[in-house]
Amino acid sequence: MSRSVILAGGGTGGHIYPNVAIAQRLLELDPDLFCRFVISDRPVDETVRQSIGLEQVTWIASRARPFRRSPVGVLRFAGGWLAATSAARRRLLSERPLAVIATGGFVSAPEIVVARRMGLPTALVSLDATPGRAIRRMRRHADLLCSAYPTPLLPEAEVIGFPLRREVVLGLPAEEARRKLGLEPERRTLLVTAGSQGASTINRSIARALTHEGLGALLAEWQVLHHTGGKDEDELRQAYEAAGVRRRLVRYLNDMGQAWSAADLVVARPGASSVAEAWANRVPALFLPYPFHADEHQRHNAKPMVDAGGAVILRDRVESELNAKPLYDVVYSLIAEAGRLESMADSLGRSRPEDGAARVARWVLESAER
Ligand SMILES: CC(=O)N[C@H]1[C@@H](OP(=O)(O)OP(=O)(O)OC[C@H]2O[C@@H](n3ccc(=O)[nH]c3=O)[C@H](O)[C@@H]2O)O[C@H](CO)[C@@H](O)[C@@H]1O
CATH class of the missing domain: 3.40.50.2000 (Glycogen Phosphorylase B;)
Structure with missing residues (x-):
């Protein structure tokens, strides 16, 4: 079976590109890996996907929906959650990836929750100085909790610097x-x-x-x-x-x-x-x-x-x-x-900030060895 890593995050480029940076470092460390990106099915994610020239990756469009405080919003969220978690369960069962990495946003949560229940290693990378709701709710499902910036809202997170793609x-x-x-x-x-x-x-x-x-x-x-x-x-x-x-x-x-x-x-x-x-x-x-x-x-x-x-x-x-x-x-x-x-x-x-992508990539390979 091929060795793969799931990188979940979508809804904007701001959640996808940091995963690209982590995938680049992973492939530099282990060129035989496969990286699978879970993104949203919004048009903006398709634009972002087309801008990325990575080989050895595949893309999965999640049906997850953001949480909205209205009756219709809650129903859509619940429907999206069911669809996304059952797709994640099937995929993770058949694939058994080395780890699941999430950068936040509504696409990440179903992946990381299911992965954690299945005992797979999970990493959560918070990108913002003020982390969003999804990140704060997901933190307890992460084996590695890290943050690009120091933030009082995630005092337990390891501060790693921002994951920047090479290009x-x-x-x-x-x-x-x-x-x-x-x-x-x-x-x-x-x-x-x-x-x-x-x-x-x-x-x-x-x-x-x-x-x-x-x-x-x-x-x-x-x-x-x-x-x-x-x-x-x-x-x-x-x-x-x-x-x-x-x-x-x-x-x-x-x-x-x-x-x-x-x-x-x-x-x-x-x-x-x-x-x-x-x-x-x-x-x-x-x-x-x-x-x-x-x-x-x-x-x-x-x-x-x-x-x-x-x-x-x-x-x-x-x-x-x-x-x-x-x-x-x-x-x-x-x-x-x-x-x-x-x-x-x-x-x-x-005063240039650290690049956090290498830290996450090393953690994936170390946890695979363990
Ligand atoms: C409105 C909103 O809620 N935006 C959030 C969104 O990021 P959002 O995608 O809005 O913004 P970011 O600045 O984080 O990312 C933009 C990315 O798009 C790239 N780019 C941009 C324009 C272009 O023509 N080509 C191109 O490649 C940039 O190089 C950059 O990598 O998620 C980020 C991570 O949680 C948050 O910090 C932002 O607050």
Whole structure:
């Protein structure tokens, strides 16, 4: 029988890519392994799957559903739970993997609960500075409980650093990366990105700042690589055109490593992966936390990078027209002051966080030997 490992996590790229990092380290340590990813059946997970060039892996779409506090939401969750746990039971019984690894999100829970009941080794990797509900509920089902960041909500977790996939930290010269992306090699570059799905509030704030707040004049010598998530593209195109700013709009970037190497500054959501990737690539950041979470928990992901001197946080508001002026002001303060971005990048280089993927991969192989 082939030796396999199950890596569960989905619903956004933020849960899948860290598993990719762990799978890469596993395959480096044991090239004969098979990695099976359990992801959700949402379209965003399919987009993410297509962006991953790993061989020797298979993909399973789970029918699990997120928990929602409404009668319909509870019914959907219960139906998804039954479907996902029975599929997991069948799969784990026939396959007997070396371990089941989960990165959180609603797809992870059925896998790790069933694995634990069957006595298989389980690892839970918490990615956020404020772990979500699924992680907090699953913690007692994990043999290895680890966290990318220190967090008071999981005091017993081993802090391992963020699992980063190889291809997002390329360290290419900026000119080469820009050329590969079809950008002008010598021009300073602003990257705009918002998790794996893009963000309408950020897109629309930028469009308005370009047309109403003078962001166009500020970016006259720059170019923008803008990940839109397929949203607001007409509005953005018109705004960039009217402001005379060079830009490339992309629905999804399959090669984020090139984008990070090309960028002098990023405007982004502080999803856990985006923060870790910006830091590892020493790209100064303006972070706008997701405004629809009641606790704005992404703010906590950004805090260590702010404390290290490499990022600033700006509150994102659902009424995006209110964001345009503050966004302009912060971008102005970052790029108009000579040497500010360079000194932020230097600060990030002095304190680079650990890469947690190798720790989890070693644990899988050690527990298999035991
Ligand atoms: C809105 C929301 O709840 N987001 C959560 C989601 O991550 P979400 O997917 O929103 O965001 P993350 O920043 O964690 O991950 C985004 C990933 O997508 C990649 N990327 C992005 C754009 C692109 O064009 N191409 C591309 O490859 C990035 O390189 C990164 O690896 O789960 C994370 C992990 O629990 C959380 O920290 C985030 O708060």
